[in-house]
Amino acid sequence: MGGRDARSRRGxxxxxxxxxxxxxxxSxxxxxxxxxxxxxxYRSLRKPSWQPPSWAFGAVWTPLYASIAYxxxxxxxxxxxxxxxxxxxxxxxNLTLDAGWNRLFFHHRSPRAGLAGTLLLDLSTVDLIRRTARVDRQAAAVLVPYAAWCAFATALNASLARRNA
Known part of the structure; x- marks a missing residue:
């Protein structure tokens, strides 16, 4: 079996x-x-002054999702x-936890459940980067902004949970 066959098996x-x-x-x-x-x-929640405006979330998530796919x-x-x-x-x-956070936070209207979900997402993101690095360090490096944004989201979610307990 030559290189072409191996490439075909990988897709x-x-x-x-x-x-x-x-x-x-x-997701x-x-x-x-x-x-x-x-x-x-959601509008009634007490939010920290450092929370980005609503439009920023879509502007950030779109390239992050593209980087995950890449x-x-x-x-x-x-x-x-x-x-x-x-x-x-x-x-x-990771993608299941990513999508699930929205249900925990918005659908269940629970910043505390959202915080638990985002903490799990952080752990999953670290695992994803670790596993990706084992096969391709450049691909893993592309995931670092995703991990940083997830960490920021965790801090924001923690602030919301604390302010609205």
Whole structure:
């Protein structure tokens, strides 16, 4: 079996990046459907002065989601089958937690539940970066802004939980 056969087993770039983009899109849309930043409940929350304006969240999340899809598609091209499977599982958990935070916070109207969810998301993001780095350091580096934004979101969520207990 030559190099072409090995590449075929891993899937071509269109398949890898397309699959990653589809997974990220499902997560983003699922999460976004639970958000209601215009609800009376959300507007009534006491928020810290350093909370970004509502429009900033979409402006930040769009490139972050693109970077997650890029990193996954790139890392999936590496031939280490066992590590690829673990990476895929880590990504699936991460995207599930990412979408789930919106339900915990907005749908259940619970900053405390949201805080628990975002702490789990932080741990999952660290795991995702660690697993990605094992197969592709450049792909892992692309995920660092995502981790930074998740950490910021955790601090914001903690502030909301504290102010609205």
């Amino acid at each position: 071509g770039p269109w398949l890898r990046y397309g699959s990653a983009a589809a997974a990220v899109t499902v 983003a849309v699922t999460g976004a459907r639970a958000v209601d930043a215009d609800s009376a409940w 990193a996954a598609g790139r890392a999936w091209g590496v031939p280490a089958q066992r590590r690829r499977a673990a990476l895929t599982a880590s990504l699936a958990v």
